[in-house]
Amino acid sequence: MQEPKAVGLSENDKNSSSSSSLGLGYEKNDMEATNGTTAAQADASSALVFLGTGCSSAVPNATCLIKPSDPPCHVCTQSLHIPPDRNPNYRSNTSLLIDYRNTEGEHKYILIDVGKTFREQVLRWFTLYKIPHVDSIILTHEHADAVLGLDDVRVIQPFSPTNDIDPTTVFLSQHSMDSLAEKFPYLVQTKLKEGQEVRRVAQLDWQIIERDYEKPFVASGLKFYPLPVMHGEDYISLGFLFGEKYRIAYISDVSRFPESTEHVISKDGAGQLDLLILDTLYKKGSHNVHFCLPQSLEALKRIRPKKALFIGMTHEFDHDKDNKFLREWSEREGIEVQLARDGLRVPVDL
Ligand SMILES: [Zn+2]
Numbered sequence: 001m002q003e004p005k006a007v008g009l010s011e012n013d014k015n016s017s018s019s020s021s022l023g024l025g026y027e028k029n030d031m032e033a034t035n036g037t038t039a040a041q042a043d044a045s046s047a048l049v050f051l052g053t054g055c056s057s058a059v060p061n062a063t064c065l066i067k068p069s070d071p072p073c074h075v076c077t078q079s080l081h082i083p084p085d086r087n088p089n090y091r092s093n094t095s096l097l098i099d100y101r102n103t104e105g106e107h108k109y110i111l112i113d114v115g116k117t118f119r120e121q122v123l124r125w126f127t128l129y130k131i132p133h134v135d136s137i138i139l140t141h142e143h144a145d146a147v148l149g150l151d152d153v154r155v156i157q158p159f160s161p162t163n164d165i166d167p168t169t170v171f172l173s174q175h176s177m178d179s180l181a182e183k184f185p186y187l188v189q190t191k192l193k194e195g196q197e198v199r200r201v202a203q204l205d206w207q208i209i210e211r212d213y214e215k216p217f218v219a220s221g222l223k224f225y226p227l228p229v230m231h232g233e234d235y236i237s238l239g240f241l242f243g244e245k246y247r248i249a250y251i252s253d254v255s256r257f258p259e260s261t262e263h264v265i266s267k268d269g270a271g272q273l274d275l276l277i278l279d280t281l282y283k284k285g286s287h288n289v290h291f292c293l294p295q296s297l298e299a300l301k302r303i304r305p306k307k308a309l310f311i312g313m314t315h316e317f318d319h320d321k322d323n324k325f326l327r328e329w330s331e332r333e334g335i336e337v338q339l340a341r342d343g344l345r346v347p348v349d350l
């Protein structure tokens with residue numbers, strides 16, 4: 001197994017308050033180092049690219065800036081003024097791009113969620129990491145911060161004024177499909193009605209998946225196991241387990257784990273995860289439809305992955321400061337955990 005470089009604990013990181021113990025520092029030099037290794041690593045391994053690590057309203061929080069508090073919110077002020085590629089407190093809607101290098105050495109690009117900020121994420125990170133297209137899309141659920149960028153999928157598809165292109169496969173639950181048929185009828189419609197003009201829209205091939213761990217599916221050659229989780233007691237969202245050599249669970253929207261899901265991702269259950277990517281909305285207290293930091297840390301203690309990265313954060317989180325706290329927690333508890341940040345690239349051997 002190739003050790004994911006970006007998730008390694010280095011002496012330097014341990015002693016630095018501005019870069020994280022998971023090697024996730026965000027100083028200019030770190031970004032340049034990341035970029036410098038990108039070209040060499042791009043062909044060598046698979047990688048996770050965090051396109052977005054923020055909540056639905058994203059960071060900076062607009063309300064926070066148009067109705068500033070006294071004193072003003074440090075995180076949103078910084079988030080607005082420092083360019084995102086040097087700003088760990090700039091957070092778009094949660095989304096992960098899996099750059100999967102298959103056994104033939106080809107790279108397949110699998111995108112999890114296409115939220116409200118998708119176009120911006122393409123501009124920032126597809127250009128930086130030279131991601132030419134997306135081979136398949138997987139949706140966790142049908143909330144706005146997971147699907148409302150679907151219209152913009154056409155920007156990553158070949159141009160055809162007559163829509164004469166191969167569609168991009170989208171894997172989603174029947175529940176999400178029903179909702180999207182109402183939100184985006186023109187993306188679901190397969191034939192033009194009589195007299196209807198051709199208009200260029202994203203071409204998508206909808207594939208229904210079951211909200212059931214026992215019913216895995218294959219997206220662009222990589223196998224995914226659905227992980228149903230409660231996202232509020234009235235709603236099921238999906239996380240996904242993937243990777244044969246390096247087991248990763250991605251769970252972006254969760255307020256409670258059903259027992260069966262917790263079992264398959266737990267060290268004491270079906271086996272220890274190499275990496276758990278987990279929802280954490282606020283720093284304190286609890287929330288009816290999301291984990292906040294206390295619940296996310298409690299979940300880590302039960303699940304005991306080797307490493308964890310948090311996503312879905314609001315402006316309450318100040319990246320460097322809170323990662324310092326998490327480094328101390330990691331040393332106490334023996335589980336490496338850090339906040340992820342937009343643009344983070346983690347090489348992995350899937
Ligand atoms: Zn703020």
Ligand SMILES: [Zn+2]
Nearest residue numbers: 141143231253
């Ligand atoms: Zn949601």
